[in-house]
Amino acid sequence: MSKKEKFEELLKRLQEISEQLESEDLGLDKAVKLYEEGIKLSKLCHQKLEAAELKINELKSDVTAK
Amino acid sequence: MNEAIFTVSEITGQIKLTLEENFAQVVVIGELSNFKAHYSGHWYFTLKDDKAQINCTMWKGVNSYVFFTPEDGMKVVVKGRLSVYPPRGSYQIDVRSMQPAGRGELQEAFERLKQRLAAEGLFDDELKKPLPSFPEKIGIVTPSDGAAFRDLVSVAERRFPLVELIIRPTKVQGEGAAKDIADAIAEFNNRSDIDLLIAGRGGGSLEDLWAFNEEEVARAIFDSHIPVISAVGHEIDYTISDFVADLRAPTPTAAMELATPNYVDIINFILEIDSNLYRALEDKLSHNRTLIESILSNYAFKIPENLIALNKQTLDNSVYQINSHLNFLLKENKNQLVLIDKILDSFDVNKTLKRGFSLVKQDDRIIRKSNELDKMKVFSIRFIDNEVKINE
Known part of the structure; x- marks a missing residue:
């Protein structure tokens, strides 16, 4: 992955935000902040998926096995 | 009797020659036992059936071509040659290749x-x-x-x-x-x-x-x-x-x-979260809207509003009353004024008439100069006591 954030972490955080936002006792200020963060994360995930290209890395075989 | 006498080495050499020549290539089927994979890489084992057994060796280098790991009890077919080891006086098969005797052998292993x-x-x-x-x-x-x-x-x-x-x-x-x-x-x-x-x-x-x-x-x-x-x-x-x-x-x-x-699943997951986020925020907003509305519709908030309405009405009433009173006063005064005017007016003319003057009027106009009068038309002369019409 090109950037440091793990894709899995991004998705996890996105789901967390979605769940928090649905909780009843959340102030409007906090809700708007969460919403903004969520939209930003979602955009980042979409970008990562669109830019993704499979990387293949070949290691040297252990020749002594012969 | 001219029996030949061999040394042990000689007889062993003869045996070795005979065996190795006659059994230069053998294929033997048997059950593995005493299998030992020596750390040097060589294998040592015995092949047996119910009546006999024979020692075998399989050297490192050829045994690496065996695709399975041999185990005691496994029935195998080996190919090799017979070899005699003179220091021990023993013979063995020098195995070049080994196969399981059948699929069943592998299945059992x-x-x-x-x-x-x-x-x-x-x-x-x-x-x-x-x-x-x-x-x-x-x-x-x-x-x-x-x-x-x-x-x-x-x-x-x-x-x-x-x-x-x-x-x-x-x-x-x-x-x-x-x-x-x-x-x-x-x-x-x-x-x-x-x-x-x-x-x-x-x-x-x-x-x-x-x-x-x-x-x-x-x-x-x-x-x-x-x-x-x-x-x-x-x-x-x-x-x-x-x-x-x-x-x-x-x-x-x-x-x-x-x-x-799955890529598509992830995209759908994110899209679903997107719409969840939007819906949750929208819910929050409309919830707050409803909250504000319900607070505003509380009776407590209606009191000042009612007070204002009440005072407004009182004010309107007062203004109306003041207005109508003023109007009344105005009318009253106006009537009195007209009356006074009339009185004043009649008072003035009468005083003049009393002194012997007369007032000539034609077409309701007061004639002040002789040339204003049309002697042929109707005119009136007012005296103190009466009015006389001329040319009638």
Whole structure:
């Protein structure tokens, strides 16, 4: 992955935000902040998926096995 | 009697010559016993049936071509030549190749190993490691030019291109295959960045797949702290690797499908979260809106409003009253004024008339000069006591 954030972490955080936002006792200020963060994360995930290209890395075989 | 006398060496030499000439190539079927793989790499064992037995050796270099690990009790067919070892006076078969006597032999070996490893707990479900949901780096144990690897790449490309595949080209059949597979798994375990391993190969015969039935491979998979998916061919149902692995996939294609989340699913998941976020915020907003409205509609908030309305009404009433009173006063005064005016007016004229003057009017106009009067038309003269019409 090109950037440091793990894709899995991004998705996890996105789901967390979605769940928090649905909780009843959340102030409007906090809700708007969460919403903004969520939209930003979602955009980042979409970008990562669109830019993704499979990387293949070949290691040297252990020749002594012969 | 002229009996020839041999030394031990001489007779042994004759025997060696006779045996080795006459049995330069033999094919023997028998049951393995006392099998020993010496640390030097050579194998020593005995072949037997119910009435006889014969010692065998198989040197390092040729025994690496045997695709299975021989076990006591296994029925095998060996090819080789007879050789005599003079220091011991013993003969043995110098084995060049070894095959299981039949498929059944391999199946039995498979079952024996399976039972032994199962008893040891290598297949226990509670020891299976969970697979990562979103692997970043997958280690691949298979040949880099095989169909299996091509399948793995194409599935990863389609399903989850965020992943990185790291292939350690591995020999999966023939001499040294089991060791190479075990080494590859161990090498990946020396790294700290691998989330998942896929070890496997495409379809093939039982012999081709046999490396994945070897104990060495089973132990390497069991010892791996990285989760392992076993993905071996599809010709036979299961290999020992399948049982030890954390997950068994029927083919390499299936393995990559099990290993990776689906691109489309992730997109849909994110889209769903997007709409959840929007809906949750919208709910929050409308909830707050309703809250404000309900607070405002409280009776307490109506009191000032009512007070204002009440005062407004009082004010309106007062203004109306004041207005109508003023109007009344105004009218009253106006009437009085007109009356006074009239009185004043009549008072003035009468005073003049009293003194003997008369007032001439024509067409309701007062005639002030003689030339204003039309003597032919009707006019009136007012005296103090009466008015006289002329030309009537």
